[in-house]
Amino acid sequence: MKKTLSSIIFFMLFINTYVYGATGYTNISNIGLYNNANYGSGIKDTLKMSSRLEILDQKDGWCKVETLEGKTGWIEKYFVSLPSERYIANNTAYNINIREAPTTGSKAVGNLKPGERAEYIDTYHSWHIIEYAGGEYYIASWLTDIEYKQSEKIYFLYDSINIRSKASLDSKVITQGNKGDSFEVVGEEKGWYKIKLKDSSFGYVAAWLTIHDPNSLNPDQVTYKKTSDALNLRTGPSVEYDRILTLKAGETVRVVASEGAWDKVVTQNGYTGWCNNYYLKESLPLAGKVILLDPGHGGNDPGAISYSGKYEKYINLSVAQNLKEVLNKAGAIVYMTRSGDTYITNKERGRLADKLGADILLSIHHNSLGNSDYFGLSTYYNTINYKSPTYGYNLAEAIYLNAVSINGVYRDGILDRNYEVLRETNTPAALIEIGFMSNPTEEMNIHNLSFQNVMVEKIANGIIDYFYAY
Template identity: 30%
Template sequence: MKKRKPLILVICLMLLAGISQAEAQVKTENSSVTITTNNLNIRQGPGLSFPILGQAQTGDQFNALSREGDWIKINFQGESGYVASWLVSDMTASQTGEKAAASTNSQAIITTDGLRVRKGPGTSYGVLGTIQKGTAYKVKSTEGSWVKIQTPYGDGWVANEFVQYSGSQKKNSSSSSQTGKITANSLNVRNKPSLNSDIIGKLNSGETVAVISQNDSWTEISFSGNAGWISSQYIAVQSTQSKSKRKQSASGKSGTITATSLTVRNKGSLNGKPIGSVTKGQTFPILEQADNWVKIEYQTGSYGWVASWFIDITAEKNSGSSQQSVNGSSAIILHNGSNIRKKASSQSSVIHRANKGDSFEIISLNDDWYEVRLPNGGTGFVAGWIVTVEGSAPAVTKPGAEQHLQNKTIVLDPGHGGRDNGTTGARGTREKDITIRTAQLLADQLRSAGANVILTRSGDTYLPLPSRVGISHDHNADAFISIHYDSTPDRTARGATTYYYHPFQKELAANIHSNVIAMTNLRDRGYRAGDYHVIRENKRNAVLIELGYLSNPAEEALVASAQYQQSATAGIYQGLARYFKN
């Protein structure tokens, strides 16, 4: 027995040393955390099964004691408590010192695609989102081999090896006399470009302010004689220089913005970097068109791309081919099985079928149809909206989808509501809140096209499933769309799925699903039969669509963004138009 005591003592000392070493590895010295959601549960241990000590609200700050996996130990009202790391933002003392101040005059240019932005300086921290190669973000501070930058997801950390640094961030010159129009009510003005900074006042929609500088996420303005900061997505920046100096449209077309606030990007893609915004009613010359995007001069000397489904494009009427410059131009077919007809009419006979990528010499332009040279030497006509043009020939815009939606009765069903929250995302997003936001945005778009739109709920109210179906039947709906967001224990699951129950509902599901995927670039999980009450018991054309996974933290951040909401609703809008057209 006596011989065992030294051995037991050695083992205990080794275990104690290991515990001390492990604790040192996760200790967050001189660190604090800021709560990013309301009514966050503070628990007695690092897990959802532990009792609740109390609750914290958005913006509350606590001293961080240590980190255990996905949980952070904090000092809560004199006791030790635990919070989920994906529901807080970390802020260490080194982030607020001289090092941070020294680095704020530079930008980090990303050198790889899909770079993860994390909540803290290390791979153990939660992922806020991903950013792409070539984008540039303001540097906030550095710590070891990590750099803190200002991103569309908020302040986050990326590995230093994947960035290059530029010089001082350019400020907008006062000689440009830029002003901005506020596009949101009760917009907070802060003393620093951070959601954690103090609010020094508020602005309302329509107010005009002087712009001092801009970066990706924040705009510096003159406010009550001092400098203040507002979110860039809620201001439309304009120059006071004469609009007559804008470049004239090379296509002879102009476009009027139809969205309340539309993001301008540096390239024609949802992956393009946001560089500004424009507001409803503004009109710009169309400089270029590519797929579903158009290039505009949104400020004097500043050019960018906006989604064409939120812009009303008008063109000069074509009175004949002799007035159009088409020399050396070609029409490139966009879809397989495209018809080339004998005359410039969709009622004319088909004389040739072409496939995606086929190129034809343009001979003339007749209204919205190109006369093209066929392989056999003959000529035919192809609709201008199913081709893209190379050369000097003017592009033709597809006739508006609104003509197919006029007078249609469409019932929108925002999932859940009231006491039924639906699923709750990894970051705290409640399904019932985001479904109503999606439905209201879509309703505005459909109504502007002349559709008769009914929402099963317009507020945070509970509505039984049979009542939702009853609304569809009572209004003899031409289409019923039930809007949801998905969830699964697998936090890597992502993508959109559309469901139908009855065979006659399948075509509507196919049209909506394909357009949503095209507009959002979400992972395509397909459209399929599903046994859901609101479509099973529905005698009208009805579908249920899951617009992304709230259980995936990265996808949750994406689907909650204004840009995604615009794209998703545009996809449903176009899908409905295509269905009714057919």
């Protein structure tokens, strides 16, 4: 789907190493913010996936944090992701403007001189967010470099991961690594990590194939179970530990770890604790949910055309087919607006969701702009949607917060747009733009099967989070 520069706005990212004053992000949805550093202290609030946190203190495996809204409390380290501190560096021969907003038309508040560096906070819509003069401002990513303050390790998620000579899928493969292998990161470029190899040479690895901290929660390993009877939630894996609360029979929980006959779980209202797993039964998180997937464009409507001449309509269909398989395995009943290269009006797509009695509609797209510098992932909802504008936003948010938790996927916002496919339905509906086909790096990522598989899993996790919360 093609859009103009004026249709772009803001949001956040994920990160990992426990330094006071550092920025971290939650790696699970609906997690409790506790009064003190223990499960029995009670929760004061629940946090969404990828909630941005400032680390204030730590003790006994817990972090004291402050949210963007100014709330303070404690969260277990296991549920926080956060890497080494990073700089934005000006390695050019000229001054680079620092601006109030992520656009070249916004007011310049200062500049970064050649050789200077600034504290990196985040990346949004192709602009880096930096700390400057006591506030948060923007600087163009295509003019600057990300540098690491101290060595940080990344860990490979899979076997046979290619390490390349440049930050591109079409560059030469110089060696490979396997699941669990760790490498020191020395730089970051367009969703790729520059890593130091054993012979002290350097190579590049796709960020989406890595994690920062193997000791924090991997959201893809979360499973869902239901209680078969009333069941005590305890502060540790034994009846010797204090009871936090009693779960009702039939209640669904998320299992995040196991120890012998006990599962560590997170409840729907954000409490964490331990349950005897004899009373927990496997559950399909999307059992009975009816989902309509809409691969955008098709037939005589190719959608966006990439810099290399590829049509958006084909990759939209590929992602939808892949996502359908994942959702089916989670128990969902999945329909598609098209299963081949056919044209359907957007109004027909929206109305089909109502006809099927779908619980949600997700329209799948890939973005494009005249400027190849732009990159990032965005989701959309519509407040004119006849009956479900709030749920449409909730769906768009849940999918977005999971998708941008992938290393190397950058934020482009959760936006309210009057798109016909979202407007012409009574069903909670969202649209996702997975990346920019007009950006050479993202275009190659989009058509890479390993990237697509990782993205599809995160989209599915977002859909599961939506149904779990709402």
